[in-house]
Amino acid sequence: MAIIRFKALENIMHRTPVKVVAPGNNVSEYFGSNVFDKDTMSKFLSKEPYNSVMSAVESGQQIDRKVAEQVAASMKTWATGKGASHYTHWFQPLTGSTAEKHDAFFDLNDNGKAIETFSGSALVQQEPDASSFPNGGIRNTFEARGYTAWDPSSPAFIMESSSGKTLCIPTIFVSYTGETLDYKAPLLKGLHALNEAAVPVCQYFDKNVTRVFATLGIEQEYFLVDSGLYNARPDLAMTGKTLFGHSPAKGQQLEDHYFGSIPERVYAFMVDFEIESFKLGIPLKTRHNEVAPSQFECAPVFEEINLAVDHNQLLMDLMGKVARRHNFEVLLHEKPYAGINGSGKHNNWSLCTNTGKNLLSPGKTPKTNLQFLTFFVNTIKAVHDNADLMRASIASAGNDHRLGANEAPPAIMSIFLGSQMSSILDEIETKVTKEKMTPEQKTDLKLNIGKIPEILLDNTDRNRTSPFAFTGNKFEFRAVGSSANCSSSMVVLNTIMADQLKKFCVEVDALIAKDVKKDEAILRVLRSYIVSSKKIRFEGNGYGDEWVKEAESRGLSNIKTTPLALDAFVSKKTKEIFIETGVYTEREIEARHEILLETYVKKIQIESRMLGDLALNHILPTAIKYQNLLISNVEGLKNIGLEKETYNTPILMIKEMSEHISQIKKLVDAMIEERKKANKIEHAKPKAVAYCDKVVPFFESIRNHVDKLELMIDDEAWPLPKYRELLFIK
Numbered sequence: 001m002a003i004i005r006f007k008a009l010e011n012i013m014h015r016t017p018v019k020v021v022a023p024g025n026n027v028s029e030y031f032g033s034n035v036f037d038k039d040t041m042s043k044f045l046s047k048e049p050y051n052s053v054m055s056a057v058e059s060g061q062q063i064d065r066k067v068a069e070q071v072a073a074s075m076k077t078w079a080t081g082k083g084a085s086h087y088t089h090w091f092q093p094l095t096g097s098t099a100e101k102h103d104a105f106f107d108l109n110d111n112g113k114a115i116e117t118f119s120g121s122a123l124v125q126q127e128p129d130a131s132s133f134p135n136g137g138i139r140n141t142f143e144a145r146g147y148t149a150w151d152p153s154s155p156a157f158i159m160e161s162s163s164g165k166t167l168c169i170p171t172i173f174v175s176y177t178g179e180t181l182d183y184k185a186p187l188l189k190g191l192h193a194l195n196e197a198a199v200p201v202c203q204y205f206d207k208n209v210t211r212v213f214a215t216l217g218i219e220q221e222y223f224l225v226d227s228g229l230y231n232a233r234p235d236l237a238m239t240g241k242t243l244f245g246h247s248p249a250k251g252q253q254l255e256d257h258y259f260g261s262i263p264e265r266v267y268a269f270m271v272d273f274e275i276e277s278f279k280l281g282i283p284l285k286t287r288h289n290e291v292a293p294s295q296f297e298c299a300p301v302f303e304e305i306n307l308a309v310d311h312n313q314l315l316m317d318l319m320g321k322v323a324r325r326h327n328f329e330v331l332l333h334e335k336p337y338a339g340i341n342g343s344g345k346h347n348n349w350s351l352c353t354n355t356g357k358n359l360l361s362p363g364k365t366p367k368t369n370l371q372f373l374t375f376f377v378n379t380i381k382a383v384h385d386n387a388d389l390m391r392a393s394i395a396s397a398g399n400d401h402r403l404g405a406n407e408a409p410p411a412i413m414s415i416f417l418g419s420q421m422s423s424i425l426d427e428i429e430t431k432v433t434k435e436k437m438t439p440e441q442k443t444d445l446k447l448n449i450g451k452i453p454e455i456l457l458d459n460t461d462r463n464r465t466s467p468f469a470f471t472g473n474k475f476e477f478r479a480v481g482s483s484a485n486c487s488s489s490m491v492v493l494n495t496i497m498a499d500q501l502k503k504f505c506v507e508v509d510a511l512i513a514k515d516v517k518k519d520e521a522i523l524r525v526l527r528s529y530i531v532s533s534k535k536i537r538f539e540g541n542g543y544g545d546e547w548v549k550e551a552e553s554r555g556l557s558n559i560k561t562t563p564l565a566l567d568a569f570v571s572k573k574t575k576e577i578f579i580e581t582g583v584y585t586e587r588e589i590e591a592r593h594e595i596l597l598e599t600y601v602k603k604i605q606i607e608s609r610m611l612g613d614l615a616l617n618h619i620l621p622t623a624i625k626y627q628n629l630l631i632s633n634v635e636g637l638k639n640i641g642l643e644k645e646t647y648n649t650p651i652l653m654i655k656e657m658s659e660h661i662s663q664i665k666k667l668v669d670a671m672i673e674e675r676k677k678a679n680k681i682e683h684a685k686p687k688a689v690a691y692c693d694k695v696v697p698f699f700e701s702i703r704n705h706v707d708k709l710e711l712m713i714d715d716e717a718w719p720l721p722k723y724r725e726l727l728f729i730k
């Protein structure tokens with residue numbers, strides 16, 4: 001075994017950066033060249049069908065058959081012209097990755113002649129044999145069909161691989177009976193609800209607003225590891241994380257990696273990966289080293305949320321593919337290494353109108369600032385009222401390891417506003433009165449609201465420890481896990497926002513009906529929200545232990561594990577919101593809850609099996625062999641007649657090793673017993689709880705013994721690449 005580790009280490013010595021050639025001098029020359037975007041569509045499609053696609057996208061209405069035929073024909077011409085031989089509906093089932101099933105454009109016509117064809121119906125809908133995708137009991141085997149349906153709001157694209165090209169059509173995925181089985185459909189439904197709720201609010205301020213949509217910019221953190229070392233670590237290959245590994249002498253304590261210079265091989269990977277992303281229209285803008293060794297981050301320019309989520313899914317897929325060309329593997333796991341930072345995915349979220357106004361960006365006048373404050377305060381209120389649901393939206397086995405650990409937000413939901421915005425809210429709280437305000441009071445308040453833009457410009461306090469922070473013109477949800485489909489958290493955020501804005505309108509309208517002036521009515525309702533959502537605001541260090549205590553005294557939840565966090569997803573309140581907004585039906589909510597629990601169980605089960613396998617079949621044999629070596633050493637020393645002191649040390653080592661060996665065996669056996677018990681539990685929730693409470697605790701105790709052995713055993717005999725080898729890229 002040890003041989004694989006050393007071969008891998010030797011191979012690294014011979015690695016050189018792969019040469020990367022860009023298809024053009026400037027990105028603008030090839031950006032989006034593999035995307036059937038608006039421009040391309042307008043070139044390949046006549047004006048009438050083009051306009052009807054565009055208006056259908058705007059209004060969310062269906063595209064009629066005739067237009068679909070024309071679009072399909074133009075897509076085929078474009079895609080085959082670029083060398084694509086196949087097409088696929090590209091969708092996001094609840095497995096967490098993307099799915100595709102390729103069909104050839106090639107067909108035989110009635111005369112048996114080979115032709116290239118792509119019909120409108122093939123564009124609009126497919127029926128993948130998808131009975132093996134997670135469905136939470138929705139899909140009985142006798143009705144295993146599912147449908148994928150074209151989402152014209154996300155443009156089709158061509159995926160290139162070394163041996164061919166495929167036209168990918170973004171689609172939603174639903175069951176035969178109409179329930180959604182993917183991430184995209186609820187995202188689109190939530191956006192619809194958000195639009196319906198936000199437009200009337202905007203109309204208090206600006207009658208020209210007819211559409212509101214969410215925008216999203218996703219900062220993606222990841223680790224890179226040499227592929228040889230990765231393959232020599234079955235735990236990395238099977239679970240995406242290391243289950244064992246003693247901390248290296250040098251970790252991230254010198255803080256020399258963050259924003260440090262990027263190693264050559266990594267740089268080549270990044271350039272290559274960016275080129276591939278640009279071709280697919282993913283507007284990557286930044287790249288840099290992260291805090292932990294071998295940890296990096298990339299971020300695109302923000303986009304409309306549906307596209308941003310699609311692009312992030314595509315990007316994760318692309319990263320892995322391109323990395324392999326450079327002899328790297330990408331680790332998207334939330335916590336690949338113990339004792340070192342985990343990875344997250346900051347979701348920078350805002351709302352935008354058809355008139356181009358960012359609703360979370362202060363304006364130039366008191367009136368536009370009141371609009372800004374309205375959306376700002378409603379967001380705080382929505383997150384406050386649904387904090388547990390927000391927590392549930394980021395729950396996963398991987399994120400459980402990260403939340404509350406090194407440089408990661410805790411499992412407590414709180415909101416950071418910055419001192420200036422906090423004091424504006426305080427001012428509204430004290431100055432807005434329940435009774436009619438005097439003209440002086442109003443002027444005073446208006447003056448202060450009018451000051452917001454300049455205040456925000458010199459807002460320099462940038463809190464990095466809050467799970468949900470206001471960063472000048474957007475909120476940043478930072479607790480999202482690095483491997484997550486952002487749709488999970490964004491569906492929740494958009495939906496609770498829709499629900500909140502609806503309530504806001506009802507309250508404001510009720511006051512207006514009582515002859516309160518509009519601005520004053522708005523301010524009064526905002527004031528009541530500021531007061532009732534106060535406890536979620538926190539400006540201090542979110543990583544500190546004091547915060548955990550304070551949060552508890554404020555009555556904020558701190559739900560540390562996924563099986564319990566997910567309860568909020570099926571609470572009465574959540575169900576009402578989801579059903580009321582039309583985002584999920586009750587059956588869909590129940591099914592999703594079940595799928596999330598099942599996924600949790602599967603992940604932990606795989607980790608547990610892998611851990612047992614590594615401990616019993618890799619670590620213990622290595623330890624016993626080395627122990628035998630020590631035993632012969634003792635015997636040898638004894639035989640040549642040396643006195644006892646000379647072989648005291650090997651004897652002590654043998655004893656210490658025996659202790660670890662027997663503990664490992666005992667703990668693994670006990671863990672397997674607990675796993676067996678858990679497997680017998682039928683229902684998803686108690687099963688997940690059993691895995692969480694009874695199986696997971698063994699991971700750390702077994703690991704402790706293994707990591708001790710790593711320190712004792714001859715380096716040349718150790719089978720697994722060590723942290724110091726995995727973490728520092730040469």
Ligand code: ADP
Nearest residue numbers: 215216217218299300301302348349350358474
């Ligand atoms: P940071 O200082 O946190 O690194 P940046 O200002 O570079 O943040 O932005 C991070 C992300 O936020 C980028 O993807 C950026 O495009 C995105 N972003 C900026 N404005 C908005 C907005 N209005 N809506 C959504 N995302 C935005």
Ligand code: MG
Nearest residue numbers: 219346348476
């Ligand atoms: Mg950020």
